[in-house]
Amino acid sequence: MIEILDVKKIYKTADIETIALNGVSFKIHDGEFVAIMGPSGSGKSTLMHILGALDTPTSGSYFLDNHDVSRFSDDELADIRKNKIGFVFQAFNLLPRATVLRNCMLPLMYAGISAHEREQRAREALKSAGLEETHFFHRSNQLSGGQIQRVAIARALVNNPSLILADEPTGNLDTKTGEIVLGTFQKLNKEKGRTIILITHETDVAEHAERIIHIRDGLIVEDKKNHTRRMAHHAIKETI
């Protein structure tokens, strides 16, 4: 469970103060699929960084599975990221020299899991992200954008995180491939009960979630169930 309480984030450069978040509060329950939407400069990236334990708020609290992450040190934040959070980035961020399987095993390496178990878990994660076994020993430059993003999803899944944070996961993909990736998220959410937070500025993308939080100028302007949810099952069946 995620609970954000009156979170503020203020950046100070020289004598200019920029308020990125100006008191944001919400709860996200386990198994929810939430989209955080807003135009650029709305503070959604800052919120993503705080939710992802990459950064701490200037004030307010962030409870992740009852840990008050907002007061953690750098190394404690690293532990939280390692054990509870899986990231999917717009730019994929796979290691170009490593194979798909090695990329996927990377988080488990920092978690100190044995090589044998790592490989098993990485294979499982890659399968549930919808990547065929023939690609396991390819490098990212031998894969399509959609396949790369599914490797990244598998990497985010592999250590069984409480939360998968996807930052514009379809931003570098064409519409059809984007659908496939979003379908993968929906499938993981529905079938495996994963908690997924999708950060995006596109309404089309956000509509794949069951709940949408709109933020603008550092404040939540709307937080509601998405009644016009789009499902991407069709696209998935086609490729898996």
Add this chain to the structure above:
Amino acid sequence: MKLADTLEETYEAITGNKARSGLTMLGIVIGIASVIAMVSIGQGAQNTIESNIQSIGSNLILVTPGAQRGVGVQVSQGRGSARTLVQSDADAIINTVTGISSTAAELSGRYQITGKGTNTNTQVVGTVTNYPDVRNIELDNGSFITDQNIRSLAKIAVIGPTTRDDLFGEGVDPIGQTIRIKQIEFKVVGITKAKGSGGFGSQDDMIFIPLSSAQKFLAGDDYVSTISVKAESPDVMSDVQSQITTLLLERHHISDPTLADFSTMNQSDIVATASSITGTLTILLGAIAGISLVVGGIGIMNMMLTTVTERTREIGLRKAIGAKRADISFQFLVESIALTFVGGIIGVILGWLVAYGVSYFGIMQTKVSLNSVLFAFGISAAIGIIFGYYPASRAAKLNPIEALRFE
């Protein structure tokens, strides 16, 4: 993160850019190789000089005419310096001084020697029967000078193997042949065994004749140029040395020891002096080579800084998926240590080959000691740590958010 994983990551990172890793490593390879080669040359020189000194005898004290002086300071021997010691001084030493096993007086000089149509310029040593015992000389063939030869002023000669080669050719048996020293004919009666010493003052290029003959026919006076005294054991050497000094001062009627007209040199003093000179030489050579090692280390640092910049996004990602500062800095540190360590191994091998080559082609004797190899490894690992630390800590300090945004 486990060490095995770090090593695997390191392997991938280093082999990921082979050309750059190789060139960077080359700096360390050259540095370590030159340290190993230079130190081996220095130590080889030291060994050669020491064994040369050892080969002139054991427990030896040399009494020479002239003022008391240190080894290596040969200037201003002064007037008539070669004319203060006589055979009776040697007799007095063996009769009076305790703790010695034998003495041998000698009178040496360089002369032009002619054989059958050949000639050479070499050391002619006029000496006595004890000489081979005192100076560790063994006969290969024939006999050495006898007391009878000395009494009868015999014109006989024992020659060294190098002299034999020069005058008669290699492997020829010269016994019974004649050589001419200062136009005086001497009959060859023996050949000494090769001692195989190189460097300065070969012990193999010498001619031994009876002391009395040398004094009468070559020098024309009764003086000797050196009295070699062999002590019974290394422990009594300094005692023997002071006994000799006291005895000779008394015999020469000199009351002030600083005005002595002779000097005594202890073999171990000679070794110590020579060692300190060659030790300094070794340090000097090593230090010059060490500079290239430092330059190699800076190359490592340069490459690691470039790597950190290039891999900023990767570092950001690693941090995002849970790598701690320590994990990141350790990874980069291991990478630079691996570069220097592998460079160190190759450098040791290359340095050893150079040292071996220098010996093999007879340029100089060299010796690669275990110490210098361990030292080189230590240095290369230390360079890896020192020059890898700054780039590694830069990598570890990167903010993951900014690192992930880095283009």
